[in-house]
Structure formats: structure tokens, C-alpha cells
Amino acid sequence: MIIDSHGHYTTAPAGMQIFRATQIAFLGNPVKHPVNVSDDEIRASLDNGQLKLQDERGTDVALFSPRASHMGHHFGDERISRNWTEVSNDLIARVAGIYPDRFIGVAALPQSPKLKSIQGCVDELERCVTELGFVGCNLNPDPSGGYWQDPPLGDEFWYPLYEKMVELDVPAMIHGSGTCNPALHTTGSHYMNVDNTGMYQLMDSTILQDFPGIRFILPHGGGSLPFQYARFQGLSIMAKREPLEEWVKKVYFDTAIYSQDAVELLIKKVGVDNVLFASEMIGGVQAVDPATGRQFDDTKPYLDEIEWLTDEDKVKLFETNVQKVYPRMKPYMDKIAKA
Amino acid sequence: MIIDSHGHYTTAPAGMQIFRATQIAFLGNPVKHPVNVSDDEIRASLDNGQLKLQDERGTDVALFSPRASHMGHHFGDERISRNWTEVSNDLIARVAGIYPDRFIGVAALPQSPKLKSIQGCVDELERCVTELGFVGCNLNPDPSGGYWQDPPLGDEFWYPLYEKMVELDVPAMIHGSGTCNPALHTTGSHYMNVDNTGMYQLMDSTILQDFPGIRFILPHGGGSLPFQYARFQGLSIMAKREPLEEWVKKVYFDTAIYSQDAVELLIKKVGVDNVLFASEMIGGVQAVDPATGRQFDDTKPYLDEIEWLTDEDKVKLFETNVQKVYPRMKPYMDKIAKA
Numbered sequence: 001m002i003i004d005s006h007g008h009y010t011t012a013p014a015g016m017q018i019f020r021a022t023q024i025a026f027l028g029n030p031v032k033h034p035v036n037v038s039d040d041e042i043r044a045s046l047d048n049g050q051l052k053l054q055d056e057r058g059t060d061v062a063l064f065s066p067r068a069s070h071m072g073h074h075f076g077d078e079r080i081s082r083n084w085t086e087v088s089n090d091l092i093a094r095v096a097g098i099y100p101d102r103f104i105g106v107a108a109l110p111q112s113p114k115l116k117s118i119q120g121c122v123d124e125l126e127r128c129v130t131e132l133g134f135v136g137c138n139l140n141p142d143p144s145g146g147y148w149q150d151p152p153l154g155d156e157f158w159y160p161l162y163e164k165m166v167e168l169d170v171p172a173m174i175h176g177s178g179t180c181n182p183a184l185h186t187t188g189s190h191y192m193n194v195d196n197t198g199m200y201q202l203m204d205s206t207i208l209q210d211f212p213g214i215r216f217i218l219p220h221g222g223g224s225l226p227f228q229y230a231r232f233q234g235l236s237i238m239a240k241r242e243p244l245e246e247w248v249k250k251v252y253f254d255t256a257i258y259s260q261d262a263v264e265l266l267i268k269k270v271g272v273d274n275v276l277f278a279s280e281m282i283g284g285v286q287a288v289d290p291a292t293g294r295q296f297d298d299t300k301p302y303l304d305e306i307e308w309l310t311d312e313d314k315v316k317l318f319e320t321n322v323q324k325v326y327p328r329m330k331p332y333m334d335k336i337a338k339a
Numbered sequence: 340m341i342i343d344s345h346g347h348y349t350t351a352p353a354g355m356q357i358f359r360a361t362q363i364a365f366l367g368n369p370v371k372h373p374v375n376v377s378d379d380e381i382r383a384s385l386d387n388g389q390l391k392l393q394d395e396r397g398t399d400v401a402l403f404s405p406r407a408s409h410m411g412h413h414f415g416d417e418r419i420s421r422n423w424t425e426v427s428n429d430l431i432a433r434v435a436g437i438y439p440d441r442f443i444g445v446a447a448l449p450q451s452p453k454l455k456s457i458q459g460c461v462d463e464l465e466r467c468v469t470e471l472g473f474v475g476c477n478l479n480p481d482p483s484g485g486y487w488q489d490p491p492l493g494d495e496f497w498y499p500l501y502e503k504m505v506e507l508d509v510p511a512m513i514h515g516s517g518t519c520n521p522a523l524h525t526t527g528s529h530y531m532n533v534d535n536t537g538m539y540q541l542m543d544s545t546i547l548q549d550f551p552g553i554r555f556i557l558p559h560g561g562g563s564l565p566f567q568y569a570r571f572q573g574l575s576i577m578a579k580r581e582p583l584e585e586w587v588k589k590v591y592f593d594t595a596i597y598s599q600d601a602v603e604l605l606i607k608k609v610g611v612d613n614v615l616f617a618s619e620m621i622g623g624v625q626a627v628d629p630a631t632g633r634q635f636d637d638t639k640p641y642l643d644e645i646e647w648l649t650d651e652d653k654v655k656l657f658e659t660n661v662q663k664v665y666p667r668m669k670p671y672m673d674k675i676a677k678a
Contacts, residue, residue: 148522183536184536188542189535189539192532192563196563197523199528220567224566224567227563228601229601230596231531231596234625238624238625257566261604262568284574285570285574288576
């Protein structure tokens with residue numbers, strides 16, 4: 001069983017863009033207007049997109065969330081973000097309903113810069129998990145889209161969300177959205193900055209102590225962590241925090257990085273128990289690697305080809321680690337196993 | 340000959356902090372008050388600091404610039420930044436005058452957020468090179484200290500500085516200063532974000548075409564570049580830019596990373612001709628690596644121990660590459676060779 005822990009609905013039908021354009025046009029007086037997307041359009045967008053690639057690449061099931069870069073938390077205000085997030089999550093629920101053996105829903109949260117309270121995100125997480133059957137969420141440490149206007153993840157501002165995550169037994173993947181800052185590039189610099197900053201905020205906080213059992217996923221191979229490992233190791237020693245080699249065993253990393261040497265370095269640094277297979281397809285890097293002749297985001301072969309991994313290790317990476325991190329996957333996986 | 344391409348005067352005498360505290364106290368009416376630092380204080384600060392370590396670690400000469408994290412370009416306005424930068428550069432000139440065979444000066448620039456013109460930096464670079472004998476400069480792509488308020492490095496705003504760099508034949512190291520943003524940590528996340536963002540701004544610009552021969556150094560092993568190499572490779576293909584493997588041959592990287600595997604990955608990815616030995620001592624990571632028993636920033640052994648490097652490669656890394664990037668080092672090196 002091959003489970004991709006990180007997929008976004010990047011090929012959503014045009015009705016979603018029409019909804020968003022209408023939000024721009026009526027920004028001063030937002031209403032939750034209807035989203036005009038048919039089931040046939042959803043099927044077409046996936047049969048020729050994500051599902052086609054999953055079939056070609058041998059991925060059975062994907063954790064699937066709204067298109068991260070298009071959440072645009074910086075845009076408008078909290079109402080705008082709530083409306084857009086709700087329709088985005090609702091669409092994911094429809095996808096998971098149409099293809100229950102191929103997609104399991106993960107929520108976007110209605111974040112917005114400089115909020116006084118995170119309660120709107122708490123409510124939407126609860127709705128997505130209890131009503132839509134989602135198994136986790138994505139959390140953006142910079143809803144300003146590159147201007148870093150919000151308190152770090154270790155600030156108590158975020159704590160009601162962590163309480164709800166623990167109560168519902170769902171994890172959060174630290175994931176940015178698009179940037180509105182001309183100094184940054186969404187997938188080139190901003191995502192890497194978000195990965196790195198979110199990770200350091202976590203490391204430099206007491207979240208893991210204050211919420212025992214809480215789980216976070218650091219995507220894209222952990223940003224810079226495996227390469228800059230010794231920097232973070234030294235900084236942890238200076239700050240008298242727990243040793244980095246212990247800390248990395250309490251968070252999770254995914255393989256949405258695009259070369260074999262990088263995937264190997266990641267697993268060597270954080271260990272096989274803390275890595276989840278992920279492609280982030282259909283994601284931000286859409287090109288063929290001249291060295292392999294495959295798409296960069298066809299990440300399964302990087303793992304397949306690591307000679308020093310045992311078969312048991314590969315089962316962990318492709319199948320069991322992700323279910324440990326997202327325990328609410330169980331009823332879905334049980335149904336798939338029966339079918 | 341061992342040349343450390345990246346050192347900051349982090350142990351500057353207390354007179355410098357007194358100057359800075361006075362700036363805070365009289366922010367509304369800044370005057371360039373005198374700096375009270377004696378030659379003896381300078382000697383003491385180095386004999387028991389940087390020079391002691393250079394002697395212990397076998398470093399002959401260091402390129403030496405003001406303490407990067409303390410430049411605080413976000414603080415006050417352009418006048419404040421100019422006064423502080425001038426006294427900081429003047430102090431480096433005194434260091435290089437006292438120890439001409441051990442330190443060669445590199446300039447800080449009087450940056451400030453949201454400037455209308457970069458002319459103040461152009462003027463200070465010219466002063467530092469022509470009057471103080473400096474051989475390069477540090478350039479901060481985010482003078483706001485973590486809020487990213489300025490145009491990317493590829494914007495014509497910065498071009499007068501690049502013209503001056505080419506005219507004077509001096510390179511710039513892309514280097515952040517301290518962050519004033521509570522979401523960020525200076526050496527844990529902000530520096531990495533600056534490295535990564537500055538690199539992507541350069542990559543996504545026409546600076547190298549518009550200024551043939553201009554040279555930039557990306558410190559700290561290139562931030563995330565070696566690990567996320569395939570991401571940037573794919574993004575370059577998507578944007579129809581020159582292949583990444585050609586681009587990395589037009590910029591330079593330093594070895595201020597703190598483990599052998601990271602240094603090896605860097606050299607493998609960008610090639611031995613484009614890497615400069617650097618320790619960034621006495622820098623932001625002051626701790627002993629439990630695995631080696633040495634300080635993390637004692638970076639020379641990482642290079643010494645790479646078996647697949649030839650003796651000729653090591654001469655490039657420790658000695659000749661840096662002189663190619665900083666050609667104004669020549670008269671200093673000639674004098675040292677004669678002595």
C-alpha cells in the first residue's frame with residue numbers, strides 16, 4: 001500500500017476561480033455566494049490529473065487538501081478567508097466522497113493576518129473533522145503572505161487550535177500559502193522560509209511539552225533542516241533545549257523533495273520512523289529532471305532506490321508512519337482493505 | 340595559506356555598544372558622537388578572541404567585516420544607519436591597520452528600509468574601498484529586519500550599487516542583519532530566510548547579465564540550495580532560465596556550515612571552483628559538537644577530511660578562489676608573502 005501524505009487539489013475546476021474572482025469584485029460586502037462546480041467537472045479534473053498520475057506512479061491513496069498557494073490568507077479579512085476556506089474544504093469533501101478509496105480529506109484553515117483570536121480556525125477544524133470526515137489540517141505560520149505579521153507558533157495565541165488538534169487527535173502540517181510580497185517567490189523562497197521559520201518556532205517553543213502527543217509535519221524534507229542540521233544542533237545546545245537528535249523524533253517530515261540524495265540525507269538525519277512518503281503532486285515543481293527523465297515530483301523512485309533501507313523501513317515510509325500520524329485515517333483504510 | 344573569507348568583529352570593545360546606546364537615547368536628534376575605543380582595547384578584544392582562534396585553528400588571514408547581526412538596519416532612519424555604519428567600518432579599518440597580516444576589511448553598508456535611493460550605500464562603499472582599503476561588502480536584502488519591505492535584489496533600485504561594485508571590482512556577500520520580528524530568530528530562521536530569499540532573488544533576476552563580471556557570495560553553504568537543489572533546478576526549467584548547474588557556476592558559496600556531510604554536499608552540488616573556505620567565527624553558533632569535541636564553527640577540519648578532494652582542490656578552497664572573488668586582496672597578500 002502506497003500512501004501519499006501530501007497532495008493539494010491544484011486542478012480544481014474553474015468554478016472555484018470564478019468564486020474567488022467574485023470575492024475580489026465584491027470585497028467590501030462579501031457574501032457566501034454559491035460555487036458552481038459539478039461532480040462531472042470534479043471527476044474530469046482528477047481523472048486527467050491527480051488520479052492519472054497516482055495510477056501511473058503506483059500511489060493508492062493520497063491525503064488531499066485545498067490548493068495551498070491559493071488559500072491567500074493575506075487577502076481581504078477574516079470573513080473573506082472563512083468563506084473561501086469553507087468552500088475549499090467542502091470541495092475536498094466532495095472529492096473524498098466521489099473517490100473514497102483514493103482521497104482522504106485534510107483541511108485548510110480560515111487564517112487571516114493579525115487576528116485577535118484563532119477561534120474561527122478552531123471551529124472550521126472541528127467542522128472539517130466531525131462533519132466532513134477530515135483527518136488533519138494545514139497550518140500557515142505566516143497568514144500575511146510574506147510580511148510575518150503574526151506571533152510565532154509558540155505564542156499562546158495559537159493554543160486553542162492545539163487544544164482542538166489534541167482533542168480531535170489530528171495533526172497539522174506546517175504549510176505556507178502564496179506570497180503577496182514582491183521580495184518573495186511562492187515556491188522558490190517563501191515556502192522554504194515558511195518551512196524553516198515554522199520549524200524553528202516549533203523548536204523554540206514549549207508546544208510539544210504543553211500538548212503531549214500533538215503532532216506536526218514539516219513538509220518539503222524539512223526545508224533546510226537536514227542540510228543545516230549542525231546549525232540547529234548548536235543553537236539547541238546554546239539555548240539549553242533538548243538535543244536536536246531527540247527533538248526531531250517528536251515531529252514528522254515528508255519527502256516532497258526532488259532528488260535521491262536529498263531524500264537520503266533527510267532519512268539519515270531524522271530517522272525512518274519520522275518520515276512520511278509525499279510527492280505534493282500536482283505541486284509547484286512541474287518539470288522533468290534531465291538526469292532521470294521523470295518529473296521531479298515523481299518521488300517514489302527516490303525511496304525505492306535507497307539500498308540501505310529494509311523492506312520493513314519502506315513499509316513504514318509508504319504506509320504505516322502516516323497512519324500513526326493521522327490515526328483518523330483508520331476507518332478509511334479499513335474500508336479500503338476490505339474492498 | 341589558509342584564508343577565512345567570512346569573519347565578523349563580534350567581540351568589538353564596549354565603546355561600540357556605548358555609541359549604539361547613545362543613538363537610542365538621542366534618536367530624534369542623531370549626531371555623530373565620538374567612539375571611545377583605544378587601540379589597546381582593540382588588541383585585547385582580538386588577541387583573546389578571533390586571533391587566538393585563528394592561531395589555534397591555523398587560519399592565516401580573515402576577511403573581516405562589522406558584526407552583521409548588530410548592524411540593525413531596521414533601527415532609526417538613514418542618518419542613524421549611516422552614522423553607525425561609518426563608525427563600524429572605521430573600526431574595521433583600525434583592526435586591519437593594527438594587524439595588516441591577519442585581517443583585511445570588508446564593508447557594511449548604511450542600509451535602511453524603504454529608502455528612495457541606494458546612493459548612501461554607493462558612497463559608503465566607495466569610501467571604504469578607496470579610503471579605507473576594503474575589498475568587498477556585505478549586502479542585506481531585507482533591511483527591515485524580517486518584514487521584507489524592500490524590492491528584490493533584481494529591482495533597478497539596487498542597480499547603482501551594482502555599478503559601483505563593478506567599477507571598484509569588489510564583490511558583495513548576501514548577508515542579513517538581526518531581526519526585529521518576533522516571529523523570527525536571527526541565526527535560527529532569519530539568516531536562513533535571507534540566504535534563501537537573496538539567492539532566489541538573484542537567480543530570478545538579470546543582474547548577472549546586466550553587470551558582466553559582478554560577483555556575489557551566498558554564505559552559510561548557500562542556505563538551503565544544496566539540499567533543495569532539485570526544487571530550484573525544476574523552477575529554473577519552468578521559468579526557462581539558464582540551467583541551475585550553469586547558474587551556480589556564476590556565484591560563490593562559503594563553508595560557514597557546521598558538519599562534514601553538509602560541506603561535502605555543497606561542494607558536490609556547486610563545484611570546487613565556486614566554494615570559499617569560511618568559518619564565520621566568532622559567529623552565531625558557539626557550541627561544541629558532541630560528535631567531534633570541537634566547536635561547530637571550527638570548519639577547517641570538515642574540508643581537511645574530505646578524501647575525494649585533491650591537494651589542488653584544497654588550495655582553491657582555502658586560498659585561491661577567495662582571491663579570485665576579492666581581487667583587491669592582492670596588494671595585501673603580496674605584502675604578506677614578502678614578509
